[in-house]
Amino acid sequence: MKVNSAFKGLLAALGVVTIVSACATTTVEPVTGEWQLQQVEAPPLAAVVWLSWSGDGKVNGFAGCNRFGGNYQQEGAALTVSELRSTRKACAEDVMQQEMRFLNLLGNAATTEQTGDRLTLKTGEGETLQFSRRAKP
Numbered sequence: 001m002k003v004n005s006a007f008k009g010l011l012a013a014l015g016v017v018t019i020v021s022a023c024a025t026t027t028v029e030p031v032t033g034e035w036q037l038q039q040v041e042a043p044p045l046a047a048v049v050w051l052s053w054s055g056d057g058k059v060n061g062f063a064g065c066n067r068f069g070g071n072y073q074q075e076g077a078a079l080t081v082s083e084l085r086s087t088r089k090a091c092a093e094d095v096m097q098q099e100m101r102f103l104n105l106l107g108n109a110a111t112t113e114q115t116g117d118r119l120t121l122k123t124g125e126g127e128t129l130q131f132s133r134r135a136k137p
Contacts, residue, residue, distance in 0.1 A: 028077045030055065031112050035119050035131035040102060046094040049102055050134050059106075063099040065091035070107075079112045079121065105129050 030053075037049035051061030053072065060069040063086060070084035084107050090096070106129065109121040117133040 029114050030074055034134035036134040037129060038132050039130040046098045063102050064095050065089055065099050077111045079109050081107055081109050
């Protein structure tokens with residue numbers, strides 16, 4: 001039985017796609033270390049915000065005015081942040097609004113993606129927090 005050349009080309013292309021997709025597996029690294037917030041889906045940052053993932057399920061940091069802490073659980077790219085708590089110092093209105101927005105998004109984080117020194121957290125609604133690895137002081 002003769003196989004037409006267009007069909008042979010299609011089979012060859014499908015074989016290449018299969019091989020490439022099999023080789024393009026993505027590994028998800030556990031979130032650890034200190035990260036500084038670079039972008040939140042809101043006006044420009046009014047204050048420095050950073051967080052630290054302990055590797056043993058604890059997250060803490062500085063939300064712009066107050067220190068915060070909580071728990072997290074990561075399974076692959078899925079992330080759950082829970083039991084967030086913070087100190088209750090008052091700051092300028094723009095800083096307080098940024099802090100409330102940041103803590104709300106952090107508490108609703110659903111996925112994590114790390115590429116080199118960049119970390120992106122996304123909520124289930126697609127809102128993002130973007131971080132860069134924090135330089136040691």
